[in-house]
Amino acid sequence: MLKINENYLKLKASYLFSDIAKRVSEYTSNNPDKDIIRLGIGDVTSPLPTACIEAFHKAVDEMAKEETFMGYGPEQGYSFLRDKIAEFDFNKRGVKISSDEIFISDGAKCDTGNIQEIFDTKIKIAIPDPVYPVYLDTNVMAGRTGENKDGRYQGIYYLESTEQNGFVPDIPSEDVDLIYLCFPNNPTGTTATKDQLKKWVDYAQDNNALILFDAAYESFIRDESLPHSIFEIEGADEVAIEFRSFSKNAGFTGTRCAYTVVPKKCRAFDNAGNKTALHPLWLRRQSTKFNGVSYPVQKAAEAVYSAQGQEEVKKLTNYYLRNAKLIIEKMTKLGFCCIGGDNSPYIWINGNRSSWEFFDLLLNNAGVVCTPGEGFGKCGEGYIRISAFNSYENVEKAMYRIGKVL
Ligand code: PLP
Numbered sequence: 001m002l003k004i005n006e007n008y009l010k011l012k013a014s015y016l017f018s019d020i021a022k023r024v025s026e027y028t029s030n031n032p033d034k035d036i037i038r039l040g041i042g043d044v045t046s047p048l049p050t051a052c053i054e055a056f057h058k059a060v061d062e063m064a065k066e067e068t069f070m071g072y073g074p075e076q077g078y079s080f081l082r083d084k085i086a087e088f089d090f091n092k093r094g095v096k097i098s099s100d101e102i103f104i105s106d107g108a109k110c111d112t113g114n115i116q117e118i119f120d121t122k123i124k125i126a127i128p129d130p131v132y133p134v135y136l137d138t139n140v141m142a143g144r145t146g147e148n149k150d151g152r153y154q155g156i157y158y159l160e161s162t163e164q165n166g167f168v169p170d171i172p173s174e175d176v177d178l179i180y181l182c183f184p185n186n187p188t189g190t191t192a193t194k195d196q197l198k199k200w201v202d203y204a205q206d207n208n209a210l211i212l213f214d215a216a217y218e219s220f221i222r223d224e225s226l227p228h229s230i231f232e233i234e235g236a237d238e239v240a241i242e243f244r245s246f247s248k249n250a251g252f253t254g255t256r257c258a259y260t261v262v263p264k265k266c267r268a269f270d271n272a273g274n275k276t277a278l279h280p281l282w283l284r285r286q287s288t289k290f291n292g293v294s295y296p297v298q299k300a301a302e303a304v305y306s307a308q309g310q311e312e313v314k315k316l317t318n319y320y321l322r323n324a325k326l327i328i329e330k331m332t333k334l335g336f337c338c339i340g341g342d343n344s345p346y347i348w349i350n351g352n353r354s355s356w357e358f359f360d361l362l363l364n365n366a367g368v369v370c371t372p373g374e375g376f377g378k379c380g381e382g383y384i385r386i387s388a389f390n391s392y393e394n395v396e397k398a399m400y401r402i403g404k405v406l
Contacts, residue, residue, distance in 0.1 A: 007145075016371070020359075020372075036368070037369070037395075039370055039386045039389075040387065044316075045389055045390050049250055049304070051308040051312055055300050056299065056300035060296045072292065073292040073293075075290055075292050076100070077102065077298060080298075080302055082102045082259075085102050085244075096237075097231060103282060105260060107257075108260075112138075117285060119177075119268065121142060122144075126158075126178070128181065128377075129161065129377035130373060130380035130383075135180040135214075158378075176209060178212065180211075183215065184346075185340070185344065186346060189342075190340055191221065193226065193227075201230070205235060210266070217344055219317050220317055220343055222343055226343060238265045241263075243261075248345065250309075255300065257298065257301040262282045319392070321341075323345075323390065326395055336352075346388070350382060355375070355380060358370075362405075365405040366401035366405050373385060
């Protein structure tokens with residue numbers, strides 16, 4: 001008899017965004033004449049930068065000619081892209097990361113989800129609450145948790161982000177092996193200082209642990225004092241893996257390109273307690289299960305690092321940050337406490353009522369879709385996340401409508 005992986009049955013019955021979609025579709029079928037403004041899901045709305053589109057087209061044309069056609073590419077990604085990433089995203093900021101420590105992929109979602117495969121199933125995991133759900137669900141699927149009881153999986157150490165700790169979780173009070181961190185954070189929009197990250201790096205060194213650092217929103221950082229990469233912290237290259245994406249800086253959510261940095265020094269331990277490098281394990285995993293991102297997409301991503309691309313990406317992220325500023329201004333004026341939004345496209349708002357009640361209120365009375373904080377974890381209850389990914393005009397309209405109903 002063929003048996004299923006029963007861990008899948010432990011997953012909470014419905015996924016946050018399908019719950020939202022259900023309520024939105026109910027609203028639209030009951031109110032066919034009303035338009036909806038979506039400030040919920042974190043998808044970008046502006047098209048790809050011109051520099052990327054031009055490089056994309058050129059590469060597609062190359063695929064049409066025998067002399068320039070490209071077949072399978074290197075599993076780790078083309079060096080023309082990895083070299084630029086190493087130079088612009090790390091070396092220029094004084095961080096020593098080499099091109100062969102970078103793995104190009106088709107998304108930070110798959111990388112943050114797949115990385116757990118290279119670790120033992122019996123390790124102790126620390127996951128933020130609230131959290132980008134992928135970290136948690138992929139560990140549930142892999143059998144690293146017990147059942148979900150009262151909204152929490154047994155066996156997971158939850159790193160609570162609350163008003164008390166300024167939404168940056170405290171260092172664990174017990175031993176954990178694998179720590180997921182995300183800054184600028186989804187969903188709270190908070191950032192971590194160098195001193196705060198150093199405490200995590202010290203913890204990982206002292207406890208033979210490892211940090212999985214998701215920096216998908218790095219391009220929204222404007223505060224010069226904030227670190228853009230965990231590798232800006234000395235010693236982090238031994239105890240951290242970092243995830244980046246072209247989704248939110250250059251609008252690649254539908255085009256798909258991201259990368260993961262696994263430094264050569266980065267280590268875990270085998271059953272006998274011997275230090276073991278993680279770079280060869282991830283390389284083995286990727287070469288076995290992944291055949292690379294398409295050549296035109298990597299060419300389009302490379303164009304992000306051209307002078308024109310850099311300028312366009314800055315303009316794009318500035319555009320969303322201007323939306324975020326407006327959201328903060330208006331919501332604060334209405335008496336709500338807002339977190340994030342200054343170095344991040346997300347604003348985390350204390351609604352002074354249940355998350356879903358606030359969600360329904362905004363949807364049914366203002367036609368605005370947000371994301372209920374509770375969907376990101378227990379600590380999200382009472383909050384909503386508003387995303388700045390939309391046109392300025394729509395954000396203005398949404399804020400006007402919200403102002404009328406609150
Ligand atoms: N990491 C975080 C924290 C995210 O919020 C998202 C997308 O919303 C991703 C990763 C996924 O990025 P990608 O589009 O590269 O898969």
